[in-house]
Amino acid sequence: MITTNSKTVKLSNFPDSKWFWKGLGGNFDSFTQIVNEFIDNSLSEFLQNDQGEIKKILIRVEELIGEKYSVEIEDTGSGISNLNAAFSLGNKTAQVSSLNEHGFGMKHALAAANKENNNWSVLTRTEKDKMIHSYTKVEAPFDIMNQQSEYITDDGWPGIQSTGTIIRFIVDKPWLKTITRGLRGNYSNLKSMMEVLSEDLGYTYSTFIAKNIASMTIRYKSLDMSNYNTIDVPALRPHYNDTMSPGIGTTEIDLGNGEVTIEYEFLQALESPYKKYYKANMSTSGVEIRINGRLLADNLFTAIWGKEKHNSYNYILIRINVVSDDKVNLPSTTTNKDGLRQDDPKLNAIYNWIRSKLSDPKRQASLSDHETDLFEQLREKKLKILGEFDSSIIVDRERYAFTSVNEKIRIDLYQSVNNKNTIYEGKKDKTTPQDLYQLLMYWDGLVMDKVPVDEAIIIAAEHPESVRALVNVKNEAKDALGNQYKIKLKTWQSEDIAYPN
DSSP states (O other): OOOOOOOOOOOOOOOOHHHHHHHHTTTOSSHHHHHHHHHHHHHHHHHHTOOSSOEEEEEEEEEETTTEEEEEEEEOSOOOSOHHHHTSTTOOTTOOSGGGOSSOHHHHHHHHHOTTSSSOEEEEEOHHHHHTTOEEEEESSOOSSOOOOEEEOSSOOOSSSSSEEEEEEEEEHHHHGGGGTTOOSOOOSHHHHHHHHHHHHHHHTHHHHHTTSEEEEEEEEOTTOSSOEEEEOOOOOOEEEEEEEEEEEEEEEEOSSSEEEEEEEEEEEEOOSSSSSOOSSTTTOEEEEEETTEEEEEEEOHHHHOOOOOGGGTTEEEEEEEEOSOGGGSOOBOTTSSSBOTTOHHHHHHHHHHHHHOSSOOOOGGGOSSHHHHHHHHHHHHHHHHOTTOTTOEEESOOEEOGGGTOOEEOSEEEEETTEEEEEEEOSSBOOHHHHHHHHHHHHHHHHTTOOOOEEEEEESBOOHHHHHHHHHHTTSBOTTSOBOOEEEEETGGGTOOOOO
């Protein structure tokens, strides 16, 4: 008989505040994401305590000596009534909307903004504080076990209105410059960075600004400025020339836990004048999804339709806003709210609804950046017409000539149907005599490879008279096998490809 003894030991596993803070702040890639977290909390409180007035959010950025910047984010809300919950990790006691559903946001953002945990502060004043001429201040360092707060009883509240919350911290220039990451051009001065920040906020929170739930203002001052400059953040809207079915509207659907409202816009986008957004390009087209007005995901395409993104789809812009007062009905967000949880069935239900309205996005040939894109559309159309699963039919863009002499000259498009071989040479816009001789080279190369050619086609948007005259001359000649050249001129539109529009 074997006897075993066990003993329960209580581990001392309280995290070290210093290293915990450093790890906590590693969830953000840009300064804008930090600002968004604070704004989310403000908006959530605005919605919870709606009194029918437009609330204000003010972002102040001032350049300091040594390429440092002081940042202050202030709202005119009702203040933070439960600071214990606000500074407890994962505490959802203060959760009032999908904008602050995780209980990590403010701590994450403070840790990212001030990695050294030495120069942040949160000042807040509620209506109750106002009545007794006081406010509360919490400041660095963060202590996971014993966070201190200071209750200040005087009339020195620095806010622009009688109640609200002010968050302050200092960042260095490399962190601030993440606002403009990926943009071409010189965005190194404070003015240009704040203009891009304004776009970021106007894009993410366009619904709140447009519906007058909140106004947002940026005030900034560099070392060479005597006064602050001001930017009133506008609600960014896409430019478009038409809609796609089902157009613009509202519907009710059940994502799995109960009905939500879907506000939708199926647009054919045009390039906007903004620096970053709604450019009708591969980075700003596709589908954007908002939850109760807050942007959570954008530039979605492959995840919905299973197609590789391409610039010929850049005209597609679908804007979806999922609205519900019940958080369990809504898709789940990632902890720092920079996306939607891909494992949530409710997100897939949204994708299914979008596919039910637009099952197969079509390429727009006018957006193709090269004739190779147009040839790919031509290949797809021919396969669909001729029979994609008929093994005797070949429509190939990887067929080569002169292989018999160890050369590989790729043909723009090779087609074989019932042993009749057709080759293509093309240009996006206008052909030249050189294109005709390129096509003849394909023909002669295949003949050298013992592959007879029955027909050759030059395809483009238009053909000048010089090319037409040369084609007539060459059609009187014969190839090395004694077969007469048979060259035809076609346009993209004659092959049912909408280029040019």
